Amino acid sequence: METVGIDVGFGYTKAYNGKNSVIFKSLIGDATDIQFRSSLGEESSTSDLHITLNDKEYFLGSYAEQQSNIPEFTLDQEKLIENFVKILAVTAAGICSDSTGPINVVTGLPVGYLKRDSRPLKEMIQGIHEITYHNINGKDETKKIHIDKIHVIPQPIGSIFNLIFDEYGKIKDKKLALQKLGVVDIGFKTTDFSIFDHLKYIERGSSTMDTGISKCFSVFANKLRQESNINIELYRIFKYVTAGMIKIRGKEYNITNLKKRVYTHAASAIASDLNRLWENDWDIDSIILSGGGSVELAEFLSPNIDGNVIPIPRKIDARFNNVQGYCKFGKYKWGNANIKPAQKTKAKDTAPKTIDESKEDTDVLPPDANQEKSKGLSWLRRQN
Ligand SMILES: Nc1ncnc2c1ncn2[C@@H]1O[C@H](COP(=O)(O)OP(=O)(O)OP(=O)(O)O)[C@@H](O)[C@H]1O
Numbered sequence: 249m250e251t252v253g254i255d256v257g258f259g260y261t262k263a264y265n266g267k268n269s270v271i272f273k274s275l276i277g278d279a280t281d282i283q284f285r286s287s288l289g290e291e292s293s294t295s296d297l298h299i300t301l302n303d304k305e306y307f308l309g310s311y312a313e314q315q316s317n318i319p320e321f322t323l324d325q326e327k328l329i330e331n332f333v334k335i336l337a338v339t340a341a342g343i344c345s346d347s348t349g350p351i352n353v354v355t356g357l358p359v360g361y362l363k364r365d366s367r368p369l370k371e372m373i374q375g376i377h378e379i380t381y382h383n384i385n386g387k388d389e390t391k392k393i394h395i396d397k398i399h400v401i402p403q404p405i406g407s408i409f410n411l412i413f414d415e416y417g418k419i420k421d422k423k424l425a426l427q428k429l430g431v432v433d434i435g436f437k438t439t440d441f442s443i444f445d446h447l448k449y450i451e452r453g454s455s456t457m458d459t460g461i462s463k464c465f466s467v468f469a470n471k472l473r474q475e476s477n478i479n480i481e482l483y484r485i486f487k488y489v490t491a492g493m494i495k496i497r498g499k500e501y502n503i504t505n506l507k508k509r510v511y512t513h514a515a516s517a518i519a520s521d522l523n524r525l526w527e528n529d530w531d532i533d534s535i536i537l538s539g540g541g542s543v544e545l546a547e548f549l550s551p552n553i554d555g556n557v558i559p560i561p562r563k564i565d566a567r568f569n570n571v572q573g574y575c576k577f578g579k580y581k582w583g584n585a586n587i588k589p590a591q592k593t594k595a596k597d598t599a600p601k602t603i604d605e606s607k608e609d610t611d612v613l614p615p616d617a618n619q620e621k622s623k624g625l626s627w628l629r630r631q632n
C-alpha cells in the first residue's frame with residue numbers, strides 16, 4: 249500500500265510519497281467565477297488549485313491569494329484542525345498519490361499539541377473522501393482518496409527520520425541513529441524543539457514555542473503600515489523579505505536593515521529558549537536546524553548556539569524535511585509499496601526547485617540495512 253507523508257503547516261501544506269512532492273500555501277478561499285483566463289506567464293509557477301470537497305468549492309494556495317475575495321489562513325491550532333486540515337490534507341494527498349486504492353498516511357503535530365490533537369486530527373482525515381479538481385483546461389477530475397491507516401508523530405521528528413532513513417524506510421545513517429540529537433524546527437508559526445536519543449523520543453527536551461517566522465513578518469507588516477498606511481497580509485510578505493524591498497502604491501521601501509535587526513532578535517530569542525530547554529542536555533551530539541524558517545534564520549542562529557550544529561544543505565528546501573521523514577517512517581512502519589524514488593515535483597504553488605535528492609537516490613543501501621530494527625525503535629512499534 250502506498251505511504252504518503254502529509255505536513256499541514258501554518259504556512260505551507262506539504263505532501264510526499266517518495267516520488268512526488270506537493271507544496272502550496274495553507275490558504276483557503278472562496279471560488280470565484282473567472283471570466284477570462286490568460287495563459288501568459290509561467291505555467292509552472294501559476295497555481296490553479298480549485299477543488300470541490302463535501303459539496304463546497306474552494307480555491308487553495310496562491311490561487312486563493314490571487315483570485316479569492318476572502319483568502320483565509322490561520323495561526324490558531326484549534327482552527328487549523330477544525331477548519332483547515334481536512335481540506336488541505338485531502339487536496340495534497342490527492343495530488344501527490346499515484347494510488348487508486350487505499351493509502352496509509354504519516355503526519356505530524358507540534359510537540360505541544362500531540363496529546364490533545366492526535367485523535368481529532370486522525371478523525372478529520374481518516375476514511376474515504378471524494379474530491380474534484382477543477383483543472384483550468386476545463387476538465388474536472390474526481391478522485392476517491394481512501395486514507396486507511398494514519399500515524400501521527402511529533403513534527404520535528406520527521407526531520408530526524410529524514411536524515412536517518414533512506415527512501416525505502418531502512419536506516420541509512422547508523423552513526424546518526426546512535427547519537428543524541430536535538431532538532432529545532434522553525435516554521436511559519438511555531439518553533440518546535442525535540443530530542444531524539446539513540447532513536448528514543450525524549451519528552452523532557454521537547455517543546456513548542458510561538459517563535460515562528462510569522463512573528464518577524466508581523467514586525468515588517470506593522471512597520472510598513474505605519475509608513476504606507478497599507479495593511480499587508482502575513483502570507484504575502486515572504487517574497488519581499490527575500491528581495492529586501494517592497495513596492496507599495498509605486499513607492500519603494502527598503503527593508504534590508506529592518507530584516508537584519510528583526511532576524512537577529514528572533515534568532516537570539518530562539519537560541520535562549522533552546523539553551524534554557526536543553527540546559528541539562530549538554531551531551532547532545534548534533535543539533536539539526538529544520539523547517540523553512542531555519543533557512544532564513546540560520547546565519548543569525550548558529551553563532552548563538554553552543555554545540556555541533558549540522559549545517560543546512562543549500563540545495564535542500566528545508567520546508568520538506570519533516571514530510572519526507574514522515575514518508576520514510578511510514579515505509580519503515582508499513583513496508584515499502586515498491587515506489588522507485590525519483591524526483592518529480594507536482595508543485596501547485598512554489599515549486600521546490602531547490603530540492604535535489606539525486607544523491608540519495610544513488611545511495612547504496614548499507615550492508616546492515618535489513619537489520620535496522622534496532623531496539624531503540626520499539627516505541628514506534630512496527631505494525632503490519
Ligand atoms: N522558497 C521558499 N518559499 C517560501 N517560503 C520559504 C522558502 N524558503 C524558506 N521559506 C520560509 O519558510 C517558512 C515556512 O516554513 P515551513 O513550511 O517549514 O513552515 P510551516 O510548517 O508551514 O509552519 P509551522 O511549522 O509553524 O506550522 C516561510 O515563512 C518562509 O520564511
Ligand SMILES: [Mg+2]
Nearest residue numbers: 257435436539
Ligand atoms: Mg512546520
